[in-house]
Every structure is written in C-alpha cells, then in structure tokens.
Amino acid sequence: MYPPIFPAVNVPAVQALLRAGNGPLRFYAWGLAPQDVQMPYAVWRQVFGVPENYLGQRPDIDSFTTQIDVYASPTQGASVARTVADAISHAIEGAAYVTSWIGDSRDPETQNYVVTFQADWLVPRI
Numbered sequence: 001m002y003p004p005i006f007p008a009v010n011v012p013a014v015q016a017l018l019r020a021g022n023g024p025l026r027f028y029a030w031g032l033a034p035q036d037v038q039m040p041y042a043v044w045r046q047v048f049g050v051p052e053n054y055l056g057q058r059p060d061i062d063s064f065t066t067q068i069d070v071y072a073s074p075t076q077g078a079s080v081a082r083t084v085a086d087a088i089s090h091a092i093e094g095a096a097y098v099t100s101w102i103g104d105s106r107d108p109e110t111q112n113y114v115v116t117f118q119a120d121w122l123v124p125r126i
Contacts, residue, residue, distance in 0.1 A: 003064040003121035005044055008095040013087045018042065027088075030069075039112070040072040040084045047118070064121040065099070068092075072113045078104060085115040096121040 009027055018026040018041060026037060030045035047067050051059035068088055072081035081104070089098050102116035 001049070001062070002046060003066055003123055004095065005066055005092070005119075005121075009042075009088050009091045011091045014084075014091050017084050017087055030067075039076060040070060040080050042068055042070045042084060042088060044068045058125075060125050062123050062125065064123065065118055066096075066121065067102070067116060067118050070115045071107075074111045074113070076113070078113045078115075081113040081115040085117060089117060089119070092119045 006025075006027065010025055014027070015025060020038060026033075026041035028037075028041065028043050030043045033041060033043055045067050046064055048065035050063055052061045052063065053059050068085070070081045070085040070088065072078070072084070092098060096119040098117060099120045100118040102118065105114045105116070106112065107114060
C-alpha cells in the first residue's frame with residue numbers, strides 16, 4: 001500500500017548528499033524528520049493512491065502519487081536544495097515518473113529553502 005520510494009532513493013548519488021559517514025539517509029516520511037536534523041534533508045508523503053480495479057478479479061497493481069520536499073538551510077542556499085532534488089528525481093525515475101515540478105520556496109518561519117516535486121508510481125502487487 002506504499003510505493004517503494006526509500007529503496008529507489010537509497011543510491012550512491014543521493015547517499016553522497018544526504019548521508020554523513022555511516023549515518024542514516026536523511027530521507028524521511030513526512031512528519032518523521034528528527035528535530036534539528038542536519039541539512040540538507042528530504043521528506044516524502046503519499047498524496048494519492050488507487051488500486052487498478054477490474055471486474056471479476058482482484059487488483060494486481062496500485063498507483064501512487066508522492067510528493068517530495070527537499071530542505072536546505074539559508075546558509076546552504078537554494079542551489080543545494082536544487083542539487084539534492086535533482087539527485088532524488090534522477091534516482092526515482094528508475095522506478096517511477098516525475099510528473100510535476102511544484103517549485104521552489106522558502107519556509108516563512110525558518111527561512112529554509114524548499115524544492116518540491118511529485119512522482120507517480122505503478123506498483124505491482126505481489
């Protein structure tokens with residue numbers, strides 16, 4: 001019932017940007033990033049999902065839309081957030097389709113840079 005997003009992004013190009021040494025990959029489900037997490041980091045959330053329904057049989061595939069938000073600090077700048085978003089989008093494109101570049105913004109409270117995009121997945125049921 002969830003897309004395999006973490007295995008898709010847990011690749012060397014993303015690890016080089018979102019992992020410090022042997023630490024965890026700073027790629028979290030939405031709402032689960034630790035307080036004061038090292039930047040840059042990214043979060044994802046499922047914004048839509050639907051089974052491929054058929055008459056006379058159970059669904060054999062599910063489709064999902066995920067949103068990915070990449071954060072960088074004010075001192076790191078927008079270019080760092082864009083570089084991480086680019087690496088994540090390239091990694092995801094091996095398993096899903098990037099369908100929307102939502103844009104760049106700054107968090108009004110923290111002034112962190114945020115790059116947001118969406119990806120659609122077709123996930124076969126096992």
